[in-house]
Each structure stands twice: as structure tokens, then as C-alpha cells.
Amino acid sequence: MARSRIKQAVIHDGQPGAKRGRGANRSDAWQDEARRVARGIRRRVLDHVLRNKGGYLSQACSAAEILATLYTKVLNLGPVEGPLLPGPFPGVPGVAYQGVSPGSAFHGPRTPYYDRFILSPSQYALVLYAALIEAGRMDPDGLMQFNRDGSTVEMIGAAHSPGHELMSGSLGQGLSQAAGIAYARKRKGDSGRVWVLMSDGEFQSGQTWETLQAMAFHKVDNLGIYVDVNGSQCDGRMLDVMNVEPLDQRLKAFGSRVYRVDGHDLDALAAPAARKPDGRPLVVLAMTDTCREMEILRANAPKFHYFRLKNDADFRRYQELLASMR
């Protein structure tokens, strides 16, 4: 029943040579497309926040270029047959379905040569949905189902939510599961890679370091991690809550191949992904700004985790901001 509302992804006979955004015959203006996607992410999330009097807004500011670079340049995903409309909650695995979650349909068909993309901090779901719309993978109307009872477009993304394939809402578990997937894919000889978007707050969790240790030990180099290093978490500045810096040195000490880049610079974000895997886990530390292109948000410092519109004046100021972004 649920599946009937999801347009089935066409099984595309894609080969590594047909990589989207990586092939020889592609347009060299991917940056223009990525800039459009990043702008669209911020605009859609702000529009949504205005309609709902609140939401995960600063995550759109910090991660827009990361997601735009992933969807337009880095990820080798199979196509979907037009933008998909999310179906209703189908039920839990083992009851409603077994195996591949309905949420992963938004990333196209699964083949040995296509990449997989896993969002680890599930509170970024709103930003991911906006990215899926801008990337032409989700119907814009899908966002109207956000946080509605019975919908898969959940506030904290779950396995059945658009663009998701597993449960990572309990922070620290996304990378471990992705590492298991990547190890298994390498063992099977898949050429497709696994990409994970993480938040810097997840590096406070012991499980993340357990995973990095295991990835280095078992040479899981077909997994690439992009970290939105926005220095912000629920309680405030990470420097005040629990410092994780110097993150690059810590990661290197754990055997990772680390690149610290400007998280709003498209070329800088894309460059590490083009490097040939060398046995080490790849980590791109994307240094970002929680208020990027929304300066008025800075008044909320140091609390950026969840944005709430406080009064009518606030509403009008952000409405003007949205108007200026169109």
C-alpha cells in the first residue's frame, strides 16, 4: 500500500563510466549547479521554519554546501524516475518490509557500482529533504508532510524517511553501521563507495572513535566521511560543552586520512573525494558557519541547535530575509 505511493526507481544500467558529475563528458559548471542547490536548501528550510514557527535552521546554513557538493559532484547515485513523493509510514521492518528500507529509494537503485549515502545526525533530516528536492529526487510537496502524523517525512529521520536507509538517530551509530556496510561491500568487490555525513558533536561519543579505530585496522577506505564542523551543539558552543578539537590531529592519530577544508567552498569540499583510496578512512572536516547567509541568526548565539520564532517582529525579519533570498 505504502509502496504504491512511491514511484519505483528505474533500474538504471549505470556503469562506473557513467558516473554523474564525474564522467569525462560532464559539464564543468557543476559548481553553478551546486550553488543553486545550496541556495535552494537554505531557502526551503527557512521557508519551512517560517511556516512552522521553528525548526533546524542553522544546520541548513552550515551544511548547505556540503550536501550540495555531495549530490551534484561526489555521490555516484543511480537516477530516480522523476522526483519521488514520500509514502506514509509503512510499518516497522520485520512486519511491513524486510531488507532495503523505503527511504533509500530516493537514492536510486542499489547496484554494486553505485555509491550509498548515509546521514548520521538524523536531526539534519529537514536539510536532507530540502537537498533531495533541489537534487530532483524528492517531490517538493513531500516537505509538506514533514512531522505530520503517519508520515515518513519525520522530524528526526528514520530508516523509512526519504534519503535514509538506517536508524542513526541515536548519535554515534550511523558511522558504525556504515562501516559494516562498507566493509561488506569491499569484501563483495563492489566498486561503489559509502559516504557518511556526520556532525562534529558525534565525535564526543566513544562509539565514533571505536569505529574509526576499527576502520583503520580493517582498512575500510571505501568509506568517506564529511563532518559538518559547525562547533555548535544542543547546549551551546562545543568549546563550552565538550571540546573535541584539535579534531584533525585526533583523527590522524586514529589512522584517518584527514582534510580540513572551508565547508562553504565547493571546490575544496569536492577535492578530497577525488583522491584514490589509500587504505585509510577518509575524513573531510568541513569548517562551517551556523549563520552562513543568515546573519540575523547570529543574535541567537550560542544556541543554534533548534530555532524558534519568538514574536511577530522576529517573523517579519525572517520573512524579509527569505524574500531577499528569492
Added chain:
Amino acid sequence: MEILSRVHAMNLVRWAKDKPEVLVLSADLTSSTEIDLFRDAYPDRFLSMGVAEQNMLSFAGGLAREGFFPFVHTFAVFIYRRAYDQIAMSVAYPNLPVRMFGFLPGVTSPGGASHQAIEDIALMRVLPNMTVIECADATEIETVLDVVQAVPGPVYVRMLRGEVPRLFDASEPMRLGKLRTVVDDQPSGKVDVAIFSSGICTEEAMRATEALRAHGVSIRHLHLSTHKPLDVAAVARAAARTRHGVITMENHVITGGLGSAVAEVMAEAGIGKRLVRIGLRDTFVHGASRAYLMKEYGLDAAALIRHTEKLLDTQFGISEADLAQVRLEAVHSDAKAEAL
């Protein structure tokens, strides 16, 4: 009684021979959980994960998503106490075929409270999608892998290691969700008392029932190796057809495990019989030998005699000497692992 050594170690190597999709994961307890022979036989299918159980369980979920069958091995406590959230979200929710083998359950570990899994059945039983199995003897250890592998979702196995007795005929394999009849003095009628036991308590119960029957007590002794899914109909049937009541016996706290499960069945079926739950009574345990702890905490054959006497309001005057021979593990046998 036949005593066998390192049954799982050898059985796993034989069983997994032609199963390339079976991967064994270890958390630095390779010899202690009898997967050293597997490691040596199939090094390419052995994943050393270190003392890092949270990653091990979530990682196993990832492997299972890609068609592999991760066989996670460590001490029972370290599986569920250290990685419960990971089991719940990375394994149980997606209903993935991760197989967890928890060793040294309850008082079988002399390692003290940090090493003794006394509430694992309770915690695993309440997780949706989870199948929960407990081995009691060599026959069950030899046949549990086929049972486990037939389950499409996650399975937790409370496992025994080292020297184990053969309580059940080797030709009678473990069957999922089925109770084993050890003794039934009135297959078609009422008995004085029905006994449900699991794990190492079944061996103890067998020692006691012999003595009780010699004193004229009619008994129905059922052994349970599948905690979940529970054979509800068989439990209800056996519990209803008793004159004096029901006794459960488990190497576990009496809350949440076998005793609770039987109580739930009896209450829901409206079976108005007495229920005596033998097990740990809201207490942690300490480091000592299995025989010592079973006596101290009342989990042994003598405890079952006492509780039966109380239920029947009788004194049989059965002494320790009247009980079937106690099986004592040689302190310095090969089975007694140097490292816990």
C-alpha cells in the same frame, strides 16, 4: 553422564565450513568464547573488533544489511550491558540476522558482578524482533546453529563453554520454540508439580526430580531452550494440569526471565495455581565457583527439593547424599580457561 569439552569450538568450525557468508566477530575474548579454532581454520572470516562492543554490534548490523551473517561472540554481559542501544537500533529494529553468542551466563562465571549476566534474558526478551535462546547441554550446543540460522531476524544465544554434560540424546536436536519433556509422570493427566527449567538449572532439576519421584511425587519436568518465542500453549497446558502448582528454575534473576514468562502465561490463561520462582532474588552475585554460588543463592537441586516440599507441605528428609551425583568440574581441567 557424558561430559564433553569445547563443543562449540569444534562444532562451529564444522558447521561453518561451507558457509562463506558467516563471519565471526570477536571482542578480544577469542579463546574464552571458543572461536579460536574458527579463527585458525578461516582467518579471512574472522574479524577482530577489540574491546569495543558498541561499534561491534552496530558494525554487525551493517554487515548483515549486505547479506552477511555476523556471529558476534563475547561474554553475555558485554553484549547487552555495553551495547544495548546499539542492539536495539542497529540490529533489532531493522530485524537483521545478527547472531549474538553470550558466554558465561549468571553464576557460571567466577568473575564476579562485572562478568555475570544475571538479567540478560529479561533485557533481550523485551526487545521487539529478538529471538532468545539458551543452551543447556552438548546436544543443544551441537544443534543450536541450525536453529539460529533458520531465524530471519536477530538471535541472542545464552551459551555454555568448556566442559558441558550431555543431558539430551544426541539424536534429539534443539527445536525453536518447543519445550523438551524431560520427565512426565502423567502425560495425559495431572501431576503433583510441573517444573520448568532452563540452562544449567535443568541439570540441577534432573538431579532433584529423581529423588522426589523416589518419594512418590509425580512430576512433569519441561526444559525450555527458547525463551522467545515462547511455547505459550505448552506452558499453559503443563501448568494447568498440576495438583499443587508450578516451579520455575533459572540461572537469572526471577524477574523478567523464565519465571516471569511462565507467570505471564499462567495469569493470561487464568490458571489459578501456585507458582514458585527459583532464581536470583533481586541481588547481584559475587565471584566464586558455580557450585558454591548455586548453593549460596539457592539455584541447585537441594533448593528445588526444599521448594517442592514447601509446595506440597511435606518433608521428605532427602539429604544431599540422596541426590544424583553432583558433577564437579576439575579445577585445573583444560576447560577452565585461564583468562575468564
